[in-house]
Amino acid sequence: MTSLASESRSEPASSRAKQVLSRALIYGALLFWAFVCLFPIYWTVTTSFKSAIDVTQGHLIPWLDFQPDWKGWRSLGLSPDTIFETSTARAEFLSRFVNSIITSVGASALGLVLGTLAAYGFSRFQYKFAWMRNDDILFFFMSQLILPPVVLALPFLVLYKALSLLDTRIGLILLYTLTVLPIVIWIMRDQFNSIPIELDEAAYMDGLSIWGTFMRIILPLATPGMVAAFILSLVLCWNEYFFAALLTSTDAKTLPVMVASQTGSQGINWWSMAALSTAAIAPLVLVGIFLERYIVSGLTAGAGK
């Protein structure tokens, strides 16, 4: 837009008009995409308050179009009038919810610890293992990213059966850690590379050991990257469906599996499906709203190179 201004310096009126037009186009595009992003979420949330007739008639705006009601939430046992009563639906939902939290937080934390240590090693030291140098070992880790879940699914099924890890949270945590590890290493290595090595050297001079330097000096500086890596891992683990569907049956079932099993059955109530979907996406939507700036700032360190 600024280039437009300098181009048509001789005709200020038309340049002004052009500028207004380009502003309008920019905001139009922004608003359009915001609508695209928000409408499905809005639709799901409102549908959980609709009765059958409001759904079929495509009513959209609460209080104006239709009278909101706790219908969907009642079927989950989460509406104000049912929250204090016992409800099997709620018990099932809560157990899936807790499973999802434990597996995703556990796997992200484990992945973050393993990945951060390895990333620091890659960014500061030269390793040699047999014929493998730093780049080869790094490639070994990154290549885990391309393994499609289908390749691992069945061997894991058999393996977990032997280890009696089938349908356990620990089993899922181990598997999810594997899937997020390359991403953590990728983000954290860029993060550590952006921290000058002179800091390490100064710390050695002051008599700190390698691990002391890492823990006390470097790690605090790498917090933005760690937060970003943790959130991304959390998103991936929370939303993972494929392994969870194959490796869990009753005890360790996670939320996506529960949502999927409900979608499959015909004649499911729209409002309860909508309530379930809303509850399944709510935690990460909140994470997205409140921690978004950490994702961007954490990734900026890496994407600059």
Add this chain to the structure above:
Amino acid sequence: MQNSSPLTDERHDKLTSSRFPISRKNAGRALIAIVSLAALLVLVVQILHTAGTITAGFSDWRPILYAYLLWAIAFGIGQALVREERGLRALFLLPAVLFTVAVVIFPTAFGIYIASLDWNLSSYEGPHFNGWNNLIGLFQDSYYWNALGNMVFYTVSVLAEYAIAFALALLLNTEIRARKLFRVVFLLPLMLSPVAVSWMIGKSLMEYRFGPAATLARYLGWDNPAFFSSPWTARLSIETMDAWVSIPFIMILLLAGLKAMPKDLLEAARVDGATGWQSFRHVTFPLMLPVSITVLVIRIIFKLKLADIVINVTAGGPGGATDTVSSFIYRVYRDRSNVGYGTGLAMFYLVLIIVFLTALLRVSRRWTQRVA
């Protein structure tokens, strides 16, 4: 060799050689040896027990896992004792390496073995060796090749996702009001689980009778807005949903790249009187090329794993038109219980992916060098 600064290295070696006497080295070696032997013993006992040679042993293989864990810890301590400074450095990498080796190498090797079996869970006989038959069968499986063909479409669509994401990143990088708000809103779809999205969009928004998307399509003049009944519309609908979830990821990485771009070059272009398009074409785009390629490669890797939306919305239909390789293999497992064949398909797919990505990386590297 270990550190970039020779000065600190020298100092360290002096310090550490006095801190680590010979006896410690021996203790470390002894520790590794003893624990390795113990772990090996447990493993041998369990193998013999499973084979039926001896009665002593465990009911499942879980103790092997604990043995491995203990061995890994002892190995780490031993490394630190024996190799001093270098051992301490190796400790950064060891946990990740040992973990990955344990959870990847063994299952993959095992997977190759399963792929050679004729093993159907629902059949009576149990697994038996099948040689190359799975591989031969795969070449005659038209559904598999159809799924591979669909993968080509899905992979090429990454370019469209990239174009939209780049436009959005550029929009967010201009001087606008409420930029943070827009950024949060644009990022939200990334947070949603594809399974929930497949209900929210695929099964409810795009519902034929009264979904808002269908209503809108009717209003716009499409009489029969069935999003999942003809092959191409179904494929496009699936791709739209996947794009909706993943565009924010591409966008956020591109935005990070745009923010890290040197400002003076754009400034110079503007002073020279370049139009917006010209400065994008000749300054922004070339500078963003490395970031773009990283993002595209990562996105393609994730796209090649696409399964959950397809499984939940169309289950591959109509007539396999939306099938991805992963969703197809999932059905082979789930519906036909054909474990050996399914794993064979997966292994073949893995080989294809590796070949494709290697070629892609090589081409993109050459291309970046030529442009830069």
